[in-house]
Amino acid sequence: MSLGYGAVGWNRQKRIYDRLIVGGILAYLGVFIALGLALFPEATLETILLRGLGTCAFLLLHIVLSIGPLARLDARFLPWLYNRRHLGVSTFVVGLFHAVFSLVQFHALGDENPLVSVLVSNTRWSSVSSFPFQQLGLAALAILFLMAATSHDFWLKNLTAPVWKALHMSVYVAYGLLVMHVALGVLQTETNPLYAIVLCAGVAWIVGVHLLAGWREKSRDVDLVRARDEFVDVCAVDEIPEKRARVVMLAGERVAVFRYDGKISALSNVCQHQNGPLGEGRIIDGAITCPWHGFQYKPDCGRAPEPFTERVPTFRSRVVAGRVQVDPRPLAAGAHVEPALIAGEQGGERNGS
Amino acid sequence: MAAEPHDPVDGEFYVGYMPEAPPRLARRTRGLVLALAAFVLAFGALLVSGQAGFGYGVFEYGTEREFEGVIEAAPYPVLAIARPGGGASRYLLSSFGKHGAMPLVSDVVGRRVQLRGTLAYRDGLTMIEVVEGSVKPVEGLTLPVEPAARDLGEVTLIGEIVDSKCYLGVMKPGNTKAHRDCAVRCISGGIPPVLLVRDSAGNASYYLLVGENGESLNDAVLDLVAEPIEIRGQLRRYGDLQSLHAAPATFRRL
Ligand code: FES
Numbered sequence: 205m206s207l208g209y210g211a212v213g214w215n216r217q218k219r220i221y222d223r224l225i226v227g228g229i230l231a232y233l234g235v236f237i238a239l240g241l242a243l244f245p246e247a248t249l250e251t252i253l254l255r256g257l258g259t260c261a262f263l264l265l266h267i268v269l270s271i272g273p274l275a276r277l278d279a280r281f282l283p284w285l286y287n288r289r290h291l292g293v294s295t296f297v298v299g300l301f302h303a304v305f306s307l308v309q310f311h312a313l314g315d316e317n318p319l320v321s322v323l324v325s326n327t328r329w330s331s332v333s334s335f336p337f338q339q340l341g342l343a344a345l346a347i348l349f350l351m352a353a354t355s356h357d358f359w360l361k362n363l364t365a366p367v368w369k370a371l372h373m374s375v376y377v378a379y380g381l382l383v384m385h386v387a388l389g390v391l392q393t394e395t396n397p398l399y400a401i402v403l404c405a406g407v408a409w410i411v412g413v414h415l416l417a418g419w420r421e422k423s424r425d426v427d428l429v430r431a432r433d434e435f436v437d438v439c440a441v442d443e444i445p446e447k448r449a450r451v452v453m454l455a456g457e458r459v460a461v462f463r464y465d466g467k468i469s470a471l472s473n474v475c476q477h478q479n480g481p482l483g484e485g486r487i488i489d490g491a492i493t494c495p496w497h498g499f500q501y502k503p504d505c506g507r508a509p510e511p512f513t514e515r516v517p518t519f520r521s522r523v524v525a526g527r528v529q530v531d532p533r534p535l536a537a538g539a540h541v542e543p544a545l546i547a548g549e550q551g552g553e554r555n556g557s
Numbered sequence: 558m559a560a561e562p563h564d565p566v567d568g569e570f571y572v573g574y575m576p577e578a579p580p581r582l583a584r585r586t587r588g589l590v591l592a593l594a595a596f597v598l599a600f601g602a603l604l605v606s607g608q609a610g611f612g613y614g615v616f617e618y619g620t621e622r623e624f625e626g627v628i629e630a631a632p633y634p635v636l637a638i639a640r641p642g643g644g645a646s647r648y649l650l651s652s653f654g655k656h657g658a659m660p661l662v663s664d665v666v667g668r669r670v671q672l673r674g675t676l677a678y679r680d681g682l683t684m685i686e687v688v689e690g691s692v693k694p695v696e697g698l699t700l701p702v703e704p705a706a707r708d709l710g711e712v713t714l715i716g717e718i719v720d721s722k723c724y725l726g727v728m729k730p731g732n733t734k735a736h737r738d739c740a741v742r743c744i745s746g747g748i749p750p751v752l753l754v755r756d757s758a759g760n761a762s763y764y765l766l767v768g769e770n771g772e773s774l775n776d777a778v779l780d781l782v783a784e785p786i787e788i789r790g791q792l793r794r795y796g797d798l799q800s801l802h803a804a805p806a807t808f809r810r811l
Contacts, residue, residue, distance in 0.1 A: 217573045228594060232601045240605045247611040248729045259604050263597065283586050286573025309728070310739035313654025315746040325738035327780070334784055338738055392734035398607040486570045498572030 221287040225294045232260050250309055255390070257302035262382060262406075264295040269379060269410050273417035275496075279484060282495055289355045292375075296345070296352040303345050306338070337389035344381035347374050357477075365476065383407055425453040428532075435522060435529040441468070441546055444528070449492075451483035454532035459519055461528055462487060462503050467543035469503035470519035470530045477514065505540040614679035614726025621688060624648070625671045625695065631798065632773045633749035633765060634658045636672070636685060647798045649684040649749055649765075650674075651722045655739070657747020657775070658687050669697045677725040680761045681797070682751075684725050706795035713789040714764065714801060715811065716754035718782045720744045721763070724753065737783035750778045752788060752801055764792070765800040777805035785811040 236256035240247060268291050275281040311318035311325070326336040351372055353359075360368045383403065391399055429436050438452045444463035451460050451473050458473035460483030471492070473483045480496030487493070491500035491509055501508055506516040515538030520531040523544045535541060569579035578586065626638035626645070634650040634657070650658035662670070672692045674685035720743035723731035730736055732753065744750045752764040766774045766788075790803025 215574060216576055217578070224590060228597060231594070232597055235598050236601045236605045239602055240608075243606055244608065244611055246613055246729070247608075251611065251729055252605070255608075256601070256605070259601070263600065267593070280582065280585055283571065283573065283578060283582065284589075310736070311742055313656075314742035315655065316742065321742055322738065325741040331784075334734065334737070337734070388734075390735050393730060393736070394607075394609055396607045396609060398603070402604070488570075493570075493572060495570070495572065498574050 217283070218287055218290070222290055225291060229260060229264075229294065229298060232263070233257070236260070250305065254302060254305050254309065257298055257305065258386075258390075261295055261299035261302055262386065264291065264298060265379060265382065266406050266410060268292050268295055269375070270413055273413040276417040276481075277413075277420060279495065285496055286498075292348075292355060293352045296348040299345050299348055303341065306341075310338075332388070333392055335384075335388045337385050337392075340381045340388070341385040344378040344385060347378040347381075351375060351378075360477070369478070379410065424451070425458065427453040427456065429455050435520075435531050438528050438530050441523060441526050441528055444468075447487040449483040449485070451481065452530070454519075454530060457532075457534065458483070459530060459532075460492075461521065461530060462492060463546070464490075464503065466546045467503075468521050468523060468528055468546060469541065469543045470521045471501065471503065471506045472516040472518075472534065472537075474516065475499055476516055482516070504543050505538055507538045611729035612679070612726075612731070614677065614724065614729065614731065616677040616726040617675050619675075621673050621675055623671065623673055624685060625669070627669050628662045628665050628667065630659075630666045631765065631795070631800065632767060632771055634662045634666075635798065636670075637796065645796050646683070647796045649682070649721055649798075651684055651686050651748050653686065653689060655722075655743040655746040655748065657749070659747055661687050661689060661692055665692060665694050668694050670694050677722065677727055679725045680763070682721070682725060682763045684722055686722070686727075706793050709792040709794055711789065712792045712801070713787065714752060714754050715785065715787045716752045716764075717784065718744075718750050718766065718778050718786055719753045720748045720782070721751040721765075722748045724751070732783060734783055740782040741779050744775050744782065745779055747775060750774055750782070752786070763799065765798060766805075767793075767800045767802045769802055769804050771802070774805055778808070781805075781808055781810065787811055 233256045236259070237249070237252050240252040240256070241249065268288060271281060271284045271288050271291075275285045307318050307322060311321040314321060316324070322338055322342060326334070326338065328334040328336065351374070354363065354368065354371060363371065386403055391403065428438060436454060438461060439450055441463065444450045444461060447464050449460040449462040451458055459470050460473040461468060461470045464487045471482065473481055475482050475494040475496065477494065477497055477499045480494045480499075482492055482494055482501065485493045485495045487503065488500075490502070492503050493500050499508065499514060500512075501514065501516055506518040508514040517534040517537045518539050518541045519534055520541055521544045522529050523546055528544070569582050571578045571582050577583070624636060624638060626636040629635045629637055629647070636648045636650055637645040638648065639645050650662065652658045652661055670692050672685070672687050674687040674691070677684045677686065717732060719732045720740040722743055723736060723739060725731070728736060728739065732740070750766045752766055754762050754764065756762070766778060768774050768777070787809040788801060788803050789807060790801045793800050793802060
């Protein structure tokens with residue numbers, strides 16, 4: 205959250221997560237190298253290692269990119285999301301090893317600085333089959349580096365959320381570059397159709413799972429109003445489980461309507477951290493808790509508890525004859541709204557901020 | 558059977574900073590981790606086993622041998638070693654890394670020398686990676702070493718330009734697209750460029766690429782490596798080496 209970056213505990217889940225990542229990477233490389241040398245005794249260890257590292261990094265990137273949409277489709281993937289940053293940084297590190305070994309293998313001990321050589325050796329930009337594929341990999345690695353370097357919440361705060369989010373959306377640019385890096389690189393040498401099929405399947409999976417998650421969210425968004433005017437009926441009080449929310453679409457915006465302790469509060473569904481769905485969270489210790497990374501907001505004002513500073517827009521609500529009604533006009537982020545009382549069925553129309 | 562996002566696992570709710578995951582979610586996550594691990598390992602095994610193979614070039618890495626013969630410039634540096642039964646075997650020379658051997662032997666061209674080096678060989682073509690400082694002139698026979706070069710007329714050949722050092726076994730694969738940048742670096746550094754031609758049965762033959770006036774073509778072919786190329790030129794054979802003499806401007810990409 206906003207403060208105390210240095211003090212983020214390496215808690216039990218983080219430790220388990222990190223061990224699984226490192227163990228998984230080592231096991232993959234172990235299988236790849238041992239089997240590679242057993243099946244191809246004439247091969248050189250350098251090439252097997254290069255290919256092991258490259259395929260490992262690319263596979264990791266597929267896993268990283270799958271976690272977001274899978275968590276949106278099924279909340280049981282949320283434990284994978286919480287420390288996704290560690291998986292992203294690991295992807296960069298494995299990719300970096302692949303790049304450094306390639307640089308040494310293909311460009312070192314020559315008549316040109318290896319870092320210059322990688323840029324100028326192949327300049328057949330007008331060809332498809334001979335297109336300079338190493339530069340594509342380098343560009344993708346540069347993006348992954350920027351993302352890994354700024355992955356901590358410290359940078360989210362310092363770059364401001366929109367800049368940070370734009371920067372981290374560029375992972376899809378990196379992914380595209382890597383697909384080309386593979387298609388125009390090793391696929392031009394290894395002509396077994398297996399590799400083209402696997403690459404296509406990977407791209408289809410990534411595109412498919414993103415489209416599916418987006419489509420599922422869209423299909424749930426039945427917009428209850430077009431115009432932003434008076435209170436709108438959203439659901440019966442009983443349809444909202446205690447300490448949880450129901451997400452409704454009001455004039456183009458997702459609103460999370462929470463029920464807790466005999467009260468109703470409505471807030472923007474969008475978490476200020478990384479746009480997590482607040483309405484899929486819970487009220488814990490009196491605060492709305494985002495299901496993605498656990499940022500918290502007070503339900504009556506949309507402000508994070510002190511000393512944190514995040515704020516989300518709030519909405520006025522009232523309870524009429526067992527039905528919840530929400531005013532679709534958003535109030536300012538952090539504006540106090542008296543919660544609607546369920547028992548008395550009086551609305552919280554007063555805006556007391 | 559995706560659960561509603563509102564309902565992680567039958568009402569369990571967990572955020573990563575909480576000390577322990579609730580039991581059903583923990584069990585399910587463990588199962589998923591195991592399944593993913595099994596998939597990842599099987600996937601690695603599938604990828605590694607589908608590779609085409611790495612060629613049977615040999616680089617005797619770590620083994621140095623002594624050689625004695627006559628240095629020729631063809632125009633690339635070659636060591637002609639007398640065969641016991643007469644005639645000579647000609648070995649291409651290179652230096653350490655991606656460097657040609659000319660700087661090591663330029664002042665002993667035409668002379669008999671002893672040198673130490675490491676062998677790389679494939680399909681009857683051999684290269685010595687010469688140990689720097691090991692080249693010592695010795696008294697005795699100088700050029701010409703029999704047999705002399707023979708002109709075999711004009712031919713049109715289709716193949717791939719490779720750097721002879723990597724292709725012979727220093728790197729695997731030492732040709733085609735994935736190796737292109739390295740071939741550029743090697744040929745630019747003075748490694749002899751060779752046209753690799755395969756017949757319909759897959760047998761390889763090699764042709765040193767030489768300019769019309771007998772000059773080396775290292776810089777002229779850099780943009781043409783690792784691609785299918787057609788070259789029309791004069792075929793020449795001297796001993797067990799073959800060379801193709803043509804102006805690089807006439808090399809045709811296919
Ligand atoms: S998106 Fe990270 S805590 Fe909400």
